[in-house]
Amino acid sequence: MERMTLIDRPSARRSVDALTAIGFGVLASAPEPGLFMALLTGIAAIAIGLWSRGPRAGLGGLAVLVVVSMARATWLDGHWLYVAEELPPALMRAGVPWLIGLAVRQYIVLGRRADRERELRQVQRLAELKERATADRLALAQSLHDDLGHSLSLVALNLGRLEIDPALPESARTSLLHARNDLAHAVERLGDSVSDLRSGAPVLPMGAASVDALLARARAAGARITVQGLPEPRRLQDFGGEQVTRVLQEAIRNASRHAPGTPIDITAVDAGAELRLKIENALGETPADAHTAGTGLSALESELRAHGGELAAEKTDSAFVLSAALPARRQEQSTHDDRAVEATRDVDESSTGRTKLRQRLILASTAAIVVVGLAAVEALTVVQNHRALLSAGAFSSISVGDARAETERILPGHELPASRGENRPDDCHDYAVTANTFDDAAGDVYRICFAQDEVSSTEYIAGGQR
Numbered sequence: 001m002e003r004m005t006l007i008d009r010p011s012a013r014r015s016v017d018a019l020t021a022i023g024f025g026v027l028a029s030a031p032e033p034g035l036f037m038a039l040l041t042g043i044a045a046i047a048i049g050l051w052s053r054g055p056r057a058g059l060g061g062l063a064v065l066v067v068v069s070m071a072r073a074t075w076l077d078g079h080w081l082y083v084a085e086e087l088p089p090a091l092m093r094a095g096v097p098w099l100i101g102l103a104v105r106q107y108i109v110l111g112r113r114a115d116r117e118r119e120l121r122q123v124q125r126l127a128e129l130k131e132r133a134t135a136d137r138l139a140l141a142q143s144l145h146d147d148l149g150h151s152l153s154l155v156a157l158n159l160g161r162l163e164i165d166p167a168l169p170e171s172a173r174t175s176l177l178h179a180r181n182d183l184a185h186a187v188e189r190l191g192d193s194v195s196d197l198r199s200g201a202p203v204l205p206m207g208a209a210s211v212d213a214l215l216a217r218a219r220a221a222g223a224r225i226t227v228q229g230l231p232e233p234r235r236l237q238d239f240g241g242e243q244v245t246r247v248l249q250e251a252i253r254n255a256s257r258h259a260p261g262t263p264i265d266i267t268a269v270d271a272g273a274e275l276r277l278k279i280e281n282a283l284g285e286t287p288a289d290a291h292t293a294g295t296g297l298s299a300l301e302s303e304l305r306a307h308g309g310e311l312a313a314e315k316t317d318s319a320f321v322l323s324a325a326l327p328a329r330r331q332e333q334s335t336h337d338d339r340a341v342e343a344t345r346d347v348d349e350s351s352t353g354r355t356k357l358r359q360r361l362i363l364a365s366t367a368a369i370v371v372v373g374l375a376a377v378e379a380l381t382v383v384q385n386h387r388a389l390l391s392a393g394a395f396s397s398i399s400v401g402d403a404r405a406e407t408e409r410i411l412p413g414h415e416l417p418a419s420r421g422e423n424r425p426d427d428c429h430d431y432a433v434t435a436n437t438f439d440d441a442a443g444d445v446y447r448i449c450f451a452q453d454e455v456s457s458t459e460y461i462a463g464g465q466r
Contacts, residue, residue, distance in 0.1 A: 020057040025064020028094035042097040049101020230268040239275040251279035387414040390431035
């Protein structure tokens with residue numbers, strides 16, 4: 001029973017499509033419909049165009065319309081040429097609303113498809129970024145473990161040797177003890193970071209509260225630091241506490257390396273939308289091995305700019321000044337939103353381009369069908385006019401009273417059928433004045449009437465008077 005249902009379902013759909021096409025074609029082929037019938041045809045055409053199987057049912061209905069119009073013109077009206085009069089307006093009444101409904105449905109379908117493609121592309125891009133980030137994390141973890149971990153271990157070993165040297169005074173041993181403790185803390189943090197990088201767990205930032213710990217450790221190591229205007233830890237979170245810590249850490253490290261023992265002045269200004277930091281230290285006598293490539297400041301500047309902030313370093317005759325501006329988190333979120341918009345812009349443009357291309361194809365196909373149909377009707381009309389064409393000279397040679405047999409030798413072998421609703425007199429025959437559609441005389445006829453085997457009248461009739 002279940003298999004039978006699966007087999008009958010497509011048959012039922014085809015039957016529904018066929019019945020819909022037949023009903024649509026018969027409704028649209030009504031001759032000279034009134035306002036109600038025209039509106040009903042338009043509504044039905046739009047509804048079929050919006051239907052999921054509208055293209056097949058609509059095309060079938062238009063085919064039924066053509067067949068019914070030709071059959072009625074040939075069998076009921078008496079001549080197939082009547083199809084040229086009623087088919088174009090019938091196609092306009094039914095075809096244009098159907099195409100409008102079809103275009104609306106295609107627009108909706110293509111929009112949904114573009115949304116699905118955009119979501120798929122976003123998922124693929126996130127997967128690629130995640131894979132790339134994983135590879136970077138593993139490479140960074142390996143580098144930290146092999147290079148930096150080994151170097152710090154050697155430094156700790158040397159500090160341990162110096163600490164037990166009996167030649168050093170007690171104050172130097174105390175300083176070495178603090179230095180070795182700081183180094184042990186750094187190695188511990190490095191180990192945790194390497195483990196997090198390898199496992200894929202998020203590496204937690206130092207946080208805003210670590211600013212106080214950073215200043216305390218620096219002062220315990222002998223740095224002379226003064227702080228003015230630094231907001232409380234909760235307020236620092238609004239500007240990204242880890243970024244504030246990074247700026248202060250880099251400034252204190254540079255000052256301790258290039259000008260050890262000199263005072264370090266830290267000034268902070270909370271401007272509401274941003275936090276401005278200024279770290280200044282007097283220039284000292286830099287050791288020969290303390291020169292660096294400046295990659296720390298460069299990396300910090302790139303990080304701040306990526307979050308909408310700024311970093312500037314200036315060296316005067318007597319001091320080194322590091323200035324930073326950190327925006328509030330809402331601006332940072334706006335920056336992330338701009339990045340997301342920029343990341344999906346190429347996908348939107350691609351989907352929009354494909355949608356416009358398909359719409360143009362639909363319009364071009366529709367225009368081609370309409371043009372071909374009208375051209376076919378026009379061609380049939382021209383052929384009929386050529387077959388019933390009577391020259392002006394031949395018409396002027398026919399006079400009332402001429403014998404019918406002699407006159408029929410001059411007349412063409414075919415005549416024009418009567419127009420719809422025309423009351424043509426008995427034994428009168430119409431012939432085309434011209435076969436050129438663009439001629440001013442197009443539609444005009446020569447009428448020859450007979451009575452008792454003689455020409456009873458000849459008349460030139462304009463097309464609008466038939």
